[in-house]
Amino acid sequence: xxxxxxxxxxxxxxxxxxxxxxxxxxxxxxxxxxxxxxxxxxxxxxxxxxxxxxxxxxxxxxxxxxxxxxxxxxxxxxxxxxxxxxxxxxxxxxxxxxxxxxxxxxxxxxxxxxxxxxxxxxxxxxxxxxxxxxxxxxxxxxxxxxxxxxxxxxxxxxxxxxxxxxxxxxxxxxxxxxxxxxxxxxxxxxxxxxxxxxxxxxxxxxxxxxxxxxxxxxxxxxxxxxxxxxxxxxxxxxxxxxxxxxxxxxxxxxxxxxxxxxxxxxxxxxxxxxxxxxxxxxxxxxxxxxxxxxxxxxxxxxxxxxxxxxxxxxxxxxxxxxxxxxxxxxxxxxxxxxxxxxxxxxxxxxxxxxxxxxxxxxxxxxxxxxxxxxxxxxxxxxxxxxxxxxxxxxxxxxxxxxxxxxxxxxxxxxxxxxxxxxxxxxxxxxxxxxxxxxxxxxxxxxxxxxx
Amino acid sequence: xxxxxxxxxxxxxxxxxxxxxxxxxxxxxxxxxxxxxxxxxxxxxxxxxxxxxxxxxxxxxxxxxxxxxxxxxxxxxxxxxxxxxxxxxxxxxxxxxxxxxxxxxxxxxxxxxxxxxxxxxxxxxxxxxxxxxxxxxxxxxxxxxxxxxxxxxxxxxxxxxxxxxxxxxxxxxxxxxxxxxxxxxxxxxxxxx
Numbered sequence: 001x002x003x004x005x006x007x008x009x010x011x012x013x014x015x016x017x018x019x020x021x022x023x024x025x026x027x028x029x030x031x032x033x034x035x036x037x038x039x040x041x042x043x044x045x046x047x048x049x050x051x052x053x054x055x056x057x058x059x060x061x062x063x064x065x066x067x068x069x070x071x072x073x074x075x076x077x078x079x080x081x082x083x084x085x086x087x088x089x090x091x092x093x094x095x096x097x098x099x100x101x102x103x104x105x106x107x108x109x110x111x112x113x114x115x116x117x118x119x120x121x122x123x124x125x126x127x128x129x130x131x132x133x134x135x136x137x138x139x140x141x142x143x144x145x146x147x148x149x150x151x152x153x154x155x156x157x158x159x160x161x162x163x164x165x166x167x168x169x170x171x172x173x174x175x176x177x178x179x180x181x182x183x184x185x186x187x188x189x190x191x192x193x194x195x196x197x198x199x200x201x202x203x204x205x206x207x208x209x210x211x212x213x214x215x216x217x218x219x220x221x222x223x224x225x226x227x228x229x230x231x232x233x234x235x236x237x238x239x240x241x242x243x244x245x246x247x248x249x250x251x252x253x254x255x256x257x258x259x260x261x262x263x264x265x266x267x268x269x270x271x272x273x274x275x276x277x278x279x280x281x282x283x284x285x286x287x288x289x290x291x292x293x294x295x296x297x298x299x300x301x302x303x304x305x306x307x308x309x310x311x312x313x314x315x316x317x318x319x320x321x322x323x324x325x326x327x328x329x330x331x332x333x334x335x336x337x338x339x340x341x342x343x344x345x346x347x348x349x350x351x352x353x354x355x356x357x358x359x360x361x362x363x364x365x366x367x368x369x370x371x372x373x374x375x376x377x378x379x380x381x382x383x384x385x386x387x388x389x390x391x392x393x394x395x396x397x398x399x400x401x402x403x404x405x406x407x408x409x410x411x412x413x414x415x416x417x418x419x420x421x422x423x424x425x426x427x428x429x430x431x432x433x434x435x436x437x438x439x440x441x442x443x444x445x446x447x448x449x450x451x
Numbered sequence: 452x453x454x455x456x457x458x459x460x461x462x463x464x465x466x467x468x469x470x471x472x473x474x475x476x477x478x479x480x481x482x483x484x485x486x487x488x489x490x491x492x493x494x495x496x497x498x499x500x501x502x503x504x505x506x507x508x509x510x511x512x513x514x515x516x517x518x519x520x521x522x523x524x525x526x527x528x529x530x531x532x533x534x535x536x537x538x539x540x541x542x543x544x545x546x547x548x549x550x551x552x553x554x555x556x557x558x559x560x561x562x563x564x565x566x567x568x569x570x571x572x573x574x575x576x577x578x579x580x581x582x583x584x585x586x587x588x589x590x591x592x593x594x595x596x597x598x599x600x601x602x603x604x605x606x607x608x609x610x611x612x613x614x615x616x617x618x619x620x621x622x623x624x625x626x627x628x629x630x631x632x633x634x635x636x637x638x639x640x641x642x643x644x
């Protein structure tokens with residue numbers, strides 16, 4: 001009976017994307033996201049037997065729920081954020097694309113085939129490319145173009161990994177390969193390396209990250225939240241699935257090297273950021289690098305990576321929703337020009353401040369637990385030097401982001417346009433509260449015994 | 452295939468680049484047909500027909516339709532024929548060496564080297580050009596290289612191949628909307644750092 005849930009989760013947003021033609025399209029899109037989120041929650045509470053097309057396990061269940069939840073929050077935020085677009089075709093098209101974008105991410109997560117997994121990740125690029133250009137500003141178009149060209153060109157390299165896996169095993173079924181006996185071989189190492197380049201481009205690993213700050217900073221805020229919060233983690237999931245069937249000692253070092261480089265470069269880039277959304281984009285890069293480190297280190301790091309993934313998704317979504325509210329009120333994205341938020345935007349200043357604390361790994365947010373477990377697993381695996389480098393980078397990132405956000409919130413002079421709509425504020429607040437709720441869920445699920 | 456990649460690389464007019472891409476796709480389809488007949492695998496012949504239809508006709512039609520009206524020749528001044536030729540040959544050599552050292556000892560299939568060369572040529576085109584059309588032609592060339600690699604080493608299941616072809620077509624259609632907004636891409640101060 002519960003095997004019906006994966007197709008329901010996939011089909012609901014696809015069917016509701018047709019509400020482009022409906023008069024009450026806003027309600028229908030919201031209904032689509034709500035039903036998808038409810039089905040995803042049910043998926044986490046019930047057991048689903050294995051099928052040849054879908055794979056649902058302890059790894060992708062919480063990610064499916066996270067994607068569905070961010071999809072719901074983003075649709076709710078977008079309806080308020082783009083209210084001035086009225087009944088326009090632009091808004092209808094935008095919301096329909098959001099449905100398809102969510103569907104393509106959910107497809108990538110649940111599909112039981114490496115070939116279809118690649119197709120799903122590529123489909124996320126197809127469905128999200130035009131989400132960036134709702135306002136058709138020249139810079140948005142340029143950012144969208146860079147996103148499409150760089151990510152597609154990079155992902156194509158990832159297809160070599162699919163060919164190599166098929167060459168070695170003669171099947172692309174993920175569940176079959178996960179239970180198959182593995183041996184280290186050169187073709188599998190080529191698969192692991194090309195997947196690192198391919199999916200690494202989508203994740204934003206250095207040096208394939210150049211599209212990421214542009215696309216995240218120029219996209220409408222609800223789309224930035226979906227990009228940072230769930231799209232990139234879906235690519236991390238795809239990369240880890242390939243790693244699970246192709247890993248070797250050499251590949252472990254290669255993956256760790258690129259992940260550490262990403263954390264380090266992102267931390268140092270954060271110091272000089274002047275654009276609010278660009279700053280959070282670099283913070284996303286840093287968190288993605290951490291997730292890859294956690295998954296590769298294994299043990300408690302694996303649990304840490306999942307906790308970080310879920311908690312970061314909500315925290316980062318809250319940060320981007322708050323940034324969108326700031327942009328709407330102050331009409332600038334320049335951090336130096338955003339002042340005295342505490343008086344001008346009392347609610348948004350709270351959501352921005354706590355979201356920033358969340359994405360930089362402060363307690364009581366789940367990100368703190370995730371980061372702690374990842375650092376601990378690296379230390380326990382003998383990579384104490386990586387653990388030390390990453391801890392130093394986290395400290396730099398924490399100081400950079402929170403110093404700038406505190407400057408915007410607590411400075412005493414400066415004028416803004418006042419608070420934005422109640423629904424936008426409520427969505428931003430809900431997101432960062434859910435990031436803290438991940439901590440409660442973590443302890444309820446067994447706490448530190450999970451790893 | 453290699454000559455077509457070289458021709459795309461040194462061309463500065465967009466229309467001939469699109470025509471060369473059609474030729475490349477037809478050559479790819481011819482190879483799939485040949486393999487299909489030789490191995491009595493009729494799914495490969497179906498794949499060849501789809502390559503001609505989706506890559507050779509539909510995809511190039513979408514690109515050609517986006518060429519600005521009233522301008523017969525769209526030209527992009529790249530770094531010059533000499534430099535393009537030289538860098539292209541260097542990339543060819545590096546690709547062949549890479550395949551010989553990394554792939555060939557365990558994978559075999561020497562024709563896979565041509566596929567890898569085609570993939571890297573596509574990437575080189577994306578890296579060296581500033582024109583949207585050239586970027587997409589480079590991307591499609593890269594995808595042609597992947598199909599060639601699959602045909603050379605091991606043919607992927609047809610459902611995967613068809614989905615990849617459709618996915619790329621959809622991406623080009625979505626990208627065509629962006630091409631409509633902007634053709635030339637230069638560094639922008641706001642998108643730096």
